[in-house]
Amino acid sequence: MTASVPAQLVAFVGEYLLVLGLSPLLLAVLGRVKARTQGRVGPPLLQPYRDLWKLIGKDAVYSKSASWVTRYAPAISFAALLATVPLIPWFVLPSPLGTFGDLIVLVGLLALSRFITALAATDAGSTFGGMGSTREMWMGALAEPVFLLVIFAFGSPAGSTQAGAIAARGVSLGIAYASPPLLLAIVAYVLLLLVETGRLPIDNSATHLELTMVHEAMVLEYSGRDLALLEWGRGFKLAIMIGLLIALAAPWGISTSWTLALVSLAVGIVVIKLLGAHVLVSRLEAGVAKWRLFRVADLTTLAVVFAFGSLALTYVVGGGA
């Protein structure tokens, strides 16, 4: 069923409001659950919103040796992440105005965001910036083959690399969608998610020691409203990656009809699923310590094995389902 253009536009804007508005809260939930698990109280749930508002009100400070790359990088990175939102079916199918690209475009946009941030990190000439930059690009390069294989693993049964088509197949198949290859692909994706979004055990966003930083080292030079864009972007990158996981692995609940009641219900379901997934990630984080940097390669290799295993299970063992 196709919807009218105004309805599509409303849903389109709704997706943006959902992701942009909810992502600070999701981060707060994540921090809160982690703190509780570790026996602390944790910050209030509205703290990330207050932090962002405070940062946006501050002036912009730049290093003397920095060029235009430093000035425009936060906006370009933010824009690249924003552009990925319509590529994911959040609560309604077919995804509103989402046919302009597929998951490979999403990989490209994430790479663009990483590229410009890493470049800006080398701009001021600080040692820490260079260190964070090389580590981030290194992890990104290792994550990219995993991402492609995961897309192939999820996408090949549906015959499409678009998240919307994959989710539509899941919704129509119902519980029959769950299968051993799907499970392997999900494991690969979760490992990828940890690397791509810089969660523990890969990167500790709460660290205070520069030498162990990855993402934090890259943004050391940033302050004020530029930092706000980067931090907000980081939060909704996590929401995007988790939203994609939900759409690919457990798409049940996404509305396939455009009636207001069903779509509202689907919005409620996706919010609950996002909260639940963030709680799971924070429990995962609370249980591990940060790994040595070079063990990331082990993790991505493992993820490649899982993703390829999923493909092999479908096509070699299953004889081409």
Place this chain on the structure above:
Amino acid sequence: MNLRELLLLVSLAGLSAATVLGFASRRPVEVRASFLLGALSCAITTVQSVLVLLGGTLPASSLGLPGTVPASPVLALGIQEDPLSAFFLLVVSVSGSAILLASVGYAERYVPQRRGFLAGGCGLFVLTMVLVCTAGTIFLFLVAWEAMTLVSYFLVIHDHEDAESREAGLVYLVMSHAATGAILVSFLLLATATGSTTWEGIAAGAGGLPPGVRDAVFLAALVGFGTKAAMVPFHSWLPDAHPAAPSNVSALMSGVMIKLGIFGLLRVVLGLLGGGPSWWAYTILALGGVSALAGVLYAIVQHNLKRLLAFHSIENIGIILLGVGAGLLFQNLGYPALAALALAAALLHTWNHALFKSLLFLGAGAAVGETGTRDLERMGGLIRRMPGVALGFFVGAMAISALPPFNGFVSEWLLFQSFFAAFSTGSVTAEMTLSILAAVLALTSGLAAYCFVKAFGIAFLARPRSQQAELAGSPPSSLVGGMGILAAFCLALGVAPVLALDLATRPLRELTGAAVGSGVSLSVLSNLPNGSGGSLPLAPGAVALLLGAGLLVAWAVWRIRGAPATVVGPMWDCGLDAPTPRMEYTATGYAQPVVRIFEEFYRPIERSDSAPALRPPWIVLARVRRYTVEIAEPIRAWVFPPVASGIFGLARRMSRLQSGRIHAYLAYIFVTLVGLLLLVRAVGGPAP
């Protein structure tokens, strides 16, 4: 004579005139005129090739020289331009035009006496490349091919005072000639087996050849053209030759000339032989995958900016070969539409690489020329000294890293789509092979992005790392102008690739028999067409629009609480006192994590020692610690010495024939003649 023929003749005449004017020039104004005339002729060639692509083929021999005897194949100096020729002519001419324009200013760093040679050489180089594209017979092709090799050799050793340049030139010359030998073998096999020397004649007769002959032709062509394209393991000449040459020549070689290796391969394998068994496809796929990954891995550890770019050419040739191999595979499996998709990705990436690699080499030329060093560790902060060049290099870096909204992303995306399409063929071998290669391609493009953050960040950003970088002058405006043209193409082909894709699919209608590119919508917001009249899920214009909208949102967030006061202050130094540029992250340090996890591949030789040193003015006993890391190129270490010692051994044995006496040589000639006559008699020979 129609307009297309006239334009081709005009551009050939223009390039010839530019060559003569360059070599004969005495005054700087004549050198400039030569470059500009060459650039103009290239622009005319661009128009002509688009006309041919849209309108159809130029017939064979229609431009035969007056007075030739068409019946004799040796003399029919036939110029032919079919859609495949026209597409590569387009690739050559767009980059060629921008590079020749940029050369106007670039040449001024040489003493006036040397500029004329550079101008004439560049004009002749482009002319021979145009002839390679438009040759309709194997004779004209081989003559043009050999002339192209020789001219580029002399351009490589342009700075011949430098021993490194001479040596690089020699390696290039030897490898190129070995490659031409292989091409000659493949062409002679085809010509003798089919009895024709024109493309059309050979193509008509090649279908009925025995499989053994076809395999031999394929292997000889793969080695010959693969060497020119710098495919691993025949790539060794490239990383030496490109840095040694003047930068505009590097741009012509890396951006344009190596693509003609791909042209030759497509011409022989698809145009003449019409595809082959699946092991051909798997061979090309394997070589492509190895070239792509090995190229980018070596690029990452280079400190020499031009050498770094040279290794990226090997990587991109690998990517193009992946598309060619996938196309052959799909054709073999009986899916012409998928074959056309993969080959369209390969052709589009060929053009894209020609654009962004020329752009990057011109940028490197400006950086190297103005700082006087090729060493990344001695650059830094150039974005202030040459903002236009930095912006151009930035665009090139994004394009080669396959980032939207630039052109490299579109062609790699198409390649991924064609790999993904393997799942609809039902061939498990194809599915698994192409999945693995998709992962390889993804790793390659991730590492390319890594390498270009390093290259741009170390060379252009932060503070100058040496006095040369601090005092770098500003590059000539024509150089920046040439880069601007190429950067505009990179963006245009990234935002609206539909037109380029339409041009790229024209040659494929003949080569694969698929009706591709039909129903192309010119709207920027429509999705890319696929092989069977449907559409692929990518609308690059919409991606660009969304990025633009995202920038507006970011700006709104940035300004929501009023315009900020911008403060410029010192860098945050973590409590250190006044960090110096020597404390910046180095190119070596930047590459270290990759070296670390690919240790088995690189086998780095690390040395670290420390020695006591007296440091004035306080005369304290300090220890100076030195760390060096050296990375040899194993492929070269394994392949080169045995081949070289074999050749020298053979030469020594053959030198016994060289007595130095005339009558002995006359005897050799006599014996050879009698032997040949007997051979001809024995095998039957041509009918009288």
